[in-house]
Amino acid sequence: MSLFHPVNLVCPQCEAPVTMMAVGSVNADRRPDLRDDILEDRFQDVTCEACGESFRLQPQFNYLDTGRGQWIAAMPASRLRDHLEIEDEAAALFDTSYGANAPAAARDVGSGLAVRLTFGWPAVREKLLVKQLGLEDVIVEMMKLHILRSVESVPMAEGIELRLVNTDEDSDGYVFAWLETASEKYIEYMTVPAELYKAIEGNPEGWNAIRKRLDTGHFVDMQKLYMGEGRPAE
Ligand SMILES: [Zn+2]
Numbered sequence: 001m002s003l004f005h006p007v008n009l010v011c012p013q014c015e016a017p018v019t020m021m022a023v024g025s026v027n028a029d030r031r032p033d034l035r036d037d038i039l040e041d042r043f044q045d046v047t048c049e050a051c052g053e054s055f056r057l058q059p060q061f062n063y064l065d066t067g068r069g070q071w072i073a074a075m076p077a078s079r080l081r082d083h084l085e086i087e088d089e090a091a092a093l094f095d096t097s098y099g100a101n102a103p104a105a106a107r108d109v110g111s112g113l114a115v116r117l118t119f120g121w122p123a124v125r126e127k128l129l130v131k132q133l134g135l136e137d138v139i140v141e142m143m144k145l146h147i148l149r150s151v152e153s154v155p156m157a158e159g160i161e162l163r164l165v166n167t168d169e170d171s172d173g174y175v176f177a178w179l180e181t182a183s184e185k186y187i188e189y190m191t192v193p194a195e196l197y198k199a200i201e202g203n204p205e206g207w208n209a210i211r212k213r214l215d216t217g218h219f220v221d222m223q224k225l226y227m228g229e230g231r232p233a234e
Contacts, residue, residue, distance in 0.1 A: 002031045009046070013053035020046045022057055028065035035065065038125055039132075041184065056184075059124055062093070064113075068131050071098065071113040073218070077120030077159075077181040080223065084231060087219050090117045094218075117219040120181040122163045129164060135197065140164050141214050141222040142200045142207055143192060147176065154178070155187055161223060165189075 004021040011018050023044065028035040037043035044057040058076035065071075073090035095101045098110025116137070118124040130137045144162050148154055155178045156162070166175040168191045178187040200207055214220055216231055224230060 002027045002034060007057070009057070011048035011051060011053055012055055014048060014051040016048055016050035018046060018048050020044075020057065023061045025062045026064065028063065028070075029067050035128060038121075039128055041121065041125065043121075056121065058182075059118075059121055062097075063124065066109055066112065069112050069114055070116070070127065070131055071110075072116045072118055072124060072127055074124040075117065075119050080119040080181075081227065083117070083119070083219050083224060083227070087117050087217050090218055091115070115218045117217075118221070120161075121184055122161065122165075122179055122181060123221065126163045126165070129166075133167065136201070137220050138211055138214050139197060139200050141220060142210060143174070143196055144176070144222050145210060145225075146196060146200070147190070147192065151190070156226075160187065 003024040005024055006019055007022040009018045009020060010016070023034070026034045026038075034043060044059070045054055046057060047054040058078070059074040060076055061074050063070065063072040063074055071094060073086070073093065075086055079086055091099075094110070094113075094115050098106050098113060100107075102110060116127055118127055126140075127137060130140050143164075147162065148156065154162075159181050160178060161181050162176055162178055164174055165177045165179075167173070168175050171191055171193065173191040173193045174197070175189055175191050177189050179185060180187065204211070213225060213230075214222065
């Protein structure tokens with residue numbers, strides 16, 4: 001079931017009150033249209049009836065797609081700095097829903113799910129796209145690290161992120177974009193040859209140390225390598 005609840009917002013343009021139905025959980029098996037909306041960057045868009053301004057509610061929902069094997073805790077961009085704490089909360093929620101603390105039938109479903117945590121719309125959209133393209137998200141994060149090391153100047157800063165946003169059919173490559181997380185405003189695009197993905201995939205030993213840092217927990221995102229001490233080694 002996909003669950004919605006009413007929320008009261010204030011229009012950022014004219015400050016009129018706006019009520020919308022906010023989603024608490026998305027079941028993409030039953031509502032494939034909601035998955036399409038995320039991929040099309042229009043999910044949870046709302047238009048102010050007073051002034052016509054449209055804006056978007058930040059994500060805060062659980063996403064389930066058993067067909068594609070995805071469970072995602074999609075959180076607002078503003079919570080990124082609390083990723084360790086939220087990762088623990090997401091893990092606990094998954095455990096009671098589909099993991100170790102769930103009924104047997106739910107655990108069966110859960111065994112086929114990859115659990116992820118994302119912050120902001122571009123990140124959750126990217127996880128859906130990566131799965132759709134048949135890619136492994138850890139390797140996509142490694143591609144980003146390679147890009148950071150390879151290009152001369154990067155607009156990397158807090159609130160700005162690098163996301164896989166599309167494929168480039170002409171060049172058989174992947175389109176990455178620098179964008180502002182909260183506003184989803186694009187700053188710069190670049191096309192990266194598909195060979196880069198294959199090269200990383202084909203060199204697991206060379207990338208093993210980085211994989212281990214990315215693959216701890218459910219927040220699989222190279223941003224965590226740039227924020228604080230991270231999770232202490234066990
Ligand atoms: Zn308005």
